[in-house]
Amino acid sequence: MYPEFAPRHQKIIFVTGSTASGKSQWAIELAKKYNGSIVNIDSIQFYEKLIIGSAAPTEIEKIQTPHYLYNYVPAPNEMTAGEFLRDFYKLLERKDLQFPLFVVGGTGFYIQALEKGMYNIPEVSQELKQQIENEITKFGNEKAYNELIEFDPESKIHINDAYRIGRALEIKRAFGKTMFQLKSDFEKNNKFNLKLPYLKIGKLLNKEILFKNVTARTHKMLSAGLIQEVEPLLNQGLHQWAPLQSVGYFEVVQYLQNKMPKENLNAEIIQSTMQLIKKQKTWFKRDDTILWSDESVLIEKQIEQKIDLFLNESKI
C-alpha cells in the first residue's frame, strides 16, 4: 500500500493556502500548463453531496482537467487522514494517471499526513471507540483524563480536550502504548513518508482581500442553494455527521434547526470562515518549506519558474 519507491517522473506539487485564497484556480492553471492532474486534499471536498458549501470544483473544471478524490465519500461515512492516505496510494496505482499531480487543499493536517506519514497502527475498532466516547460523555472528562495521566504522566493533552483524551485512551487500550511511544517508534523508523519527489507552493493573501473574497463567496454559496444542499441531509438524520459540523454547513444546520435566524446566516458564515483562515495560517507557520505567493503576479511567475526547474530535474 505504501510504495517504497516510485518512478522518477512521478512528481507532486502541493498547492495549499487558506480558504478563499484562489489556490484551486491557480492549481487548475498549473495542471493545464503542465498537462497534469488535480488531486484533492481538502477534508470536506472528499464528501459526496457537499458541493456548494465546500467550494468543490465545478463539472466544467472537472471535464477540462482530470480531478481525483473529489466528492466521493458517501454519508454517513467519515473521512480520516489515514483513510485519505490509503485512497491516495490506491490512486497512484492507476495506469492512466497523468503526472505531475497537483495536490490541492488547505487542510494542513492531511498534507502533513501525506508528506510525513502517520503513526503506524491499525485502525481501532468501532466498538472500542464508541465505548470510550460513551464513557467520557457519561462520567466526564476527569475520569478519562485520570486514566490517561496515570498511564502516561508526560501527556500534554489538556483535560478539556475530550477528543484527544479519547484518542489517547483508544491507543492505550488497543495497543498499550502512549502517544509519545508511537511518536518515537515512528521517528526511529518512518517508512511512510512520501517517497515521490514533491514541491509545496501556496497562496497567502492579506486579511482585507480574504475578507472580501469570503464575503462574495458566502453570498454566492447561499444564492447557489447551500440551504437546499443541507436540507435533505438533515432529513436523513445526518445532523451528527462530522462534515456537517464544518464551516458553513454548521451554520446552515443551526438555521434549519431554528437555532439561528436566517438574517444572521450570512454574517455567521463569514465570521466562521475568517476564523478558519486564521487557524489555517497558524498551522502553515510551522512549515517553512512552502513557497508562498500572494496576489502579485510577479511572485507567482517566480514560483512557476521553480516549478519548471523542479519538473525538469531528474535527480536520483
Add this chain to the structure above:
RNA sequence: GGCCGGGUAGCUCAGUUGGUAGAGCAGAGGACUGAAAAUCCUUGUGUCGGCGGUUCAAAUCCGUCUUCGGCCA
C-alpha cells in the same frame, strides 16, 4: 408634558444588604498524528451616560441633566 423601565469591555448582558467591576460572544495569539472546515489552550483598565451631593468608601443611595424604549396624556 406625566409615569415606568433601561444607558456597565467592540456586541449581548451579570453585578448579592454601598468596599472603585465580571461572564458569553467577537478580536488577538497559540497547540495539533486517524472528526482537523474538527477539538483544545492563553488573553478582559472599561470617563460603570454627564454633573453635583450623601458617605471613610458609590456602578450600587439622593438630586439633576441627557439619551433610548414602553405606556398615559
